Amino acid sequence: LTIAAASSLRQAMGDLEEAFLEQHPDTGIRVIFGSSGKLTAQITNGAPYDVFLSADTAYPERLVALGAAASEPAIYARGRLVLWYREPDRTNPELAGLLDQDIRRIAIAQPRHAPYGQAALEVLGSAGLWQAVKPKLVYGENVGQAAAMVASGAADAGLIAWSLTHSPELAGRSFALINEDLHSPLAMAMVITRQGADNPDARNFSNFLQTITAQDILQQYGFQAPTTD
Amino acid sequence: MPELSPQDWQAITVTLKLCALTTIILLVLATPLAWWLAHKRSTGRTLVQALVALPLVLPPTVLGFYLLLALGPRGPVGQSLEAVGLTHLAFSFEGILVASVVYSLPFAVQPLMESFRALGARPVEVAASLGAGRLDRLFTVILPLCRGGFIVAATLTFAHTLGEFGVILMLGGSIPGETQVLSVLIYDYTEAMEYAAAHRLSLGLLVFSFVVLVAVYSLNRRFDVVKP
């Protein structure tokens, strides 16, 4: 079973795999991470992936439209944004702090194709900060890169995925979870690809993701259950 | 380095295989092409020379994307291959090998071309007059006298293939043991913010490459041909 997963699932995937294998011990699993856009392009061009876990709903829909999917998109989680200041002693990390003089650069993911980037824009817009912070924005290829920009010390703050804060590098730092109302929901959908159509494991995994076990793991790693809206 | 995971080792193996094969294939392909470019004095030459450099100007992922279109099951190359009973090249080691060859072609062709031009006709004429045939001249005169050009071509190709990941990631899909090379793996580690692992592999890669390059260059220096 080859799973193509959005990079934001990196941390969660290990535990998910383990839990799945407990239920289906005979399955061999291989996970390939990548940006959702790249994975979509690969799947439409014959990539040997059975299941696709996207970071949004648009790419799976695209696959369905192109006839590259063997199932309807199913939402398995919702992502959350966090605000992260590089300086650990910022005790009250609020959005308004982004206006501070000493916050020179703010990293977000590229809104053009990264769902988290799009959400970050919306947050800044809703908070009425957009015009003021626009000159401070730098764009990473994806949230991972946005986080790396902060981690390297080059950017002073970033709007990144909550899931990333569970990475070994960032574990234990303080972040401010952004109110979900400030952006449209970061629903994450999965599909079974044409390649995985006849692979029973693909369907098993798809079903597994909807189980409580899986949902618990996802929540542990900074995702919301798709239902708690 | 006991901290390397089996996946790391797998990536290292794939990488070395890819780099070695790319370098060898490129030298074999580039030598006649560069020779032709160095000696042909027509418009055709400049067109081919420019064509060879073109893969460079596209962003690697984009190039990878186009290669995916071309070599994949729906692309012209992929379909032709499948038509004759072979399998298409996307997401396979052969595919990323082809991609690396295309992508590093200019680094092999251009230095070789210049070094062939700098060689001039005389040494080859001398060897021919002394009874050496074509291949004999290639191996006993051209190769040793253009060694510098070959070294530049080989090291640039090797290093560039080592570091390249955009094309490979797109076309190869990072399949462990097949298309997951070291650079993709390091990239993955940094993406996952597993910096410790990334640093470790990067350092290893740097040290390894440095040692290889120093060895190659020292060896080259020992056989320097001095021009008056």
Next chain:
Amino acid sequence: MPELSPQDWQAITVTLKLCALTTIILLVLATPLAWWLAHKRSTGRTLVQALVALPLVLPPTVLGFYLLLALGPRGPVGQSLEAVGLTHLAFSFEGILVASVVYSLPFAVQPLMESFRALGARPVEVAASLGAGRLDRLFTVILPLCRGGFIVAATLTFAHTLGEFGVILMLGGSIPGETQVLSVLIYDYTEAMEYAAAHRLSLGLLVFSFVVLVAVYSLNRRFDVVKP
């Protein structure tokens, strides 16, 4: 091409500026370095030569990350710059310029070095005996006679800088009008599956590069120096 958005045009401007400056700076830096490497016959040489090639072996994004560490406000270079009242280099045009220079250094140094070695000492001796001083010799003998090497160095550098985006994306942060270059933009379009826009820009880039390269190579061919 009326379909290009203002952002596209901005990226084109930044890209051309970056490529042109990188090429010029690299030729200026690489010439003395390559000369030294070509004529120095010590261990120092092989070490430096290997060092120069090292940036190549790291995946560009990873290199970008390390450069970000070094050139950013908390890195050694960035801090030194800020200490003397300048601003650090992350997320600025100057920063990606530095990165491009570092990253393309081997493509400039290695071909130049080989072409200096192939030149030999004689033409320089001749010019000196005829009363030409150091700079005079550089411009009237070395440069014209090593023109092939300079062309290879310049075109490889130019093309490579055009296509490079991993380092630039990481270090530059894709700021429109400042660090968003064409390759980053094209990449963005493909990621967003806006293929029409991507194709359009890629094609434009290819055609433009092809024309430039053909022009350069034809010009070069016209001034070919024939060796006996």
Next chain:
Amino acid sequence: MTLQITARLHRGDFHLTLNDTLPTEGITALFGRSGCGKTTLLRLIAGLEPTRKAEIRFHDQVWQAGRWRLPVSRRRLGLVFQEPSLLPHLSVEANLLYGYRRTPAGQRRLHPEAVRSLLELDTLLSQPVHTLSGGQRQRIALGRALLTSPQLLLLDEPLSALDATAKREIMPFLSGLASRTGVPVLLVTHSAREVEQLADQVAFMENGRIDRVEPLREALARPDSPLFSDEGPASVLVGRLEETGPGQWQFITEPGGDRQAVRFEVSGRSSHQTSLHRLRILASDVSLALTRPEGISIRNLLPVRIERIEDSDEYRSTVTCRIEDGQVLLSRITRQSVRELELKTGQTAVALVKSAALME
């Protein structure tokens, strides 16, 4: 057994037009002014000048027929370029052996030891080639070509950078080589001396054409021969050497027809190993007297008949004399002497040839 060449070649303003047959016996000198096309001709024969308008035939082998060319490497040539072109990445020894190793053992007629000692290369064997002096390079290039045991030697001024001593040792070897092993040699040279000493035939080139090809003796019989532009006319007599006493040698000419041989006293012994020798006598070394002078150190006093008296320039005349064996001896004396001695065509006289000037 000849080398036939028909060719047209344009290089800018320069035109090489050939329709000639060169002899392939002994040494043929290619003589002509700088830029007349000697090197181009040699390269054409070797197959190194690209042209489609050429037919070249060596003995019974076709070397070129229009577009078709026998590869250079299969012509079995020994080629010495005008600028000694050693392979810079090889040692002196490897340069010497490069062609030798590629010559089938059965065809090897010359061996490294012999060539090394002849050309005094032993001390140079391990030296990097870029450290060699000009003359050393030239010797190695010559040795390398010889060691391929070629079926035709093409030598482009192979002796120009050599000192007199080295030349004196190599020249007899070259002339011996041609006659001993039957390898024909085409030798480009500017030196009339080298031609007289080595050549059996001379091809005179001018402006991209071969003016004429003639045996050396004929070439020397014309007082206006281009060979004389340096040292003036000379006669070359062919004959045998005979020892007439300790340290005393006589040169006995080969008479033409049923004439009588003429004897010259010569001192010293030629290092030539051949039985036929050459006596080169500059016309300016030959004086004339009406009667046999006495008490004089000049030992060769030959009765001659004056055949022609030509003014060679404003002040000097060239007197063509026939010696008793029928060969020609040229004498160059001042026009004033001709007047004072009242020399006339048909008259007999005594030619004075200093014996010490004879040997070569």
Next chain:
Amino acid sequence: MTLQITARLHRGDFHLTLNDTLPTEGITALFGRSGCGKTTLLRLIAGLEPTRKAEIRFHDQVWQAGRWRLPVSRRRLGLVFQEPSLLPHLSVEANLLYGYRRTPAGQRRLHPEAVRSLLELDTLLSQPVHTLSGGQRQRIALGRALLTSPQLLLLDEPLSALDATAKREIMPFLSGLASRTGVPVLLVTHSAREVEQLADQVAFMENGRIDRVEPLREALARPDSPLFSDEGPASVLVGRLEETGPGQWQFITEPGGDRQAVRFEVSGRSSHQTSLHRLRILASDVSLALTRPEGISIRNLLPVRIERIEDSDEYRSTVTCRIEDGQVLLSRITRQSVRELELKTGQTAVALVKSAALME
């Protein structure tokens, strides 16, 4: 006004050891066998051989003092390399003018037109340099060096690829140049002829050392001089030319001390423009007679006193004669003639010198 050189230089097995003063007036020939270090010496003087163990002083300028070296480009040299090294990216004309353009107008003493016509370069000006023949390259390299109007000319076998006609035109120009413009010349050559014709002094080199530096006259006074290894000993007499009638010239020697001048009849006119001329007489061209012979074409019959009779080899003797003006005339005759004529030291005799052989 001299060129002082103290230097030690090692290149593999080769050692160059110098502690010499070379004259910087007229032409100094550097004569020695292939590989003896002539090119290395020239390059050392030019500043092209890296060494720290050298002191070089030209006139009152220090050119090198240990590690310190005056840059080559500021020594104002005219250097002709042994292999003509044209700049391949420049046209013939640009090559010629490369140094000329870099010479301040005030220091220019030679101009392109003159050099072009002397060296017959006019038809070559626009030709690509890689298409030139060997001799054409050499001429251009020479012209290029001359056009820098140097304060010292270093010529490494500049005439080796030239034909006799070209040589005959260039040689008088070179010798005239040195005397007319006062540019000293250091000339490497293998040809004793070139030395005799051009040199004022000769530096003999052997195995990386300068054996001796002596005026040409002294060098020629030693019958064992290395110059004679080619054509045997020769005398060079210095004197003036005087026209004695239409087409008739006399060479009048410059007597040593209060001796009387000796007159030689010569034909033709030298193309030398200098007032002092040289008469080169090969010892083998000089015969001896006990009494003055009559009815003979030889026009110069000089009373001489025999000073020394030496056996030069098994068969020949060199007889050193003193002519009336005190200069030395060498004669090489067979030992048999010496015996037959019963020649003795101190005895007077008549030297026979063919007038037609005189001019050079």
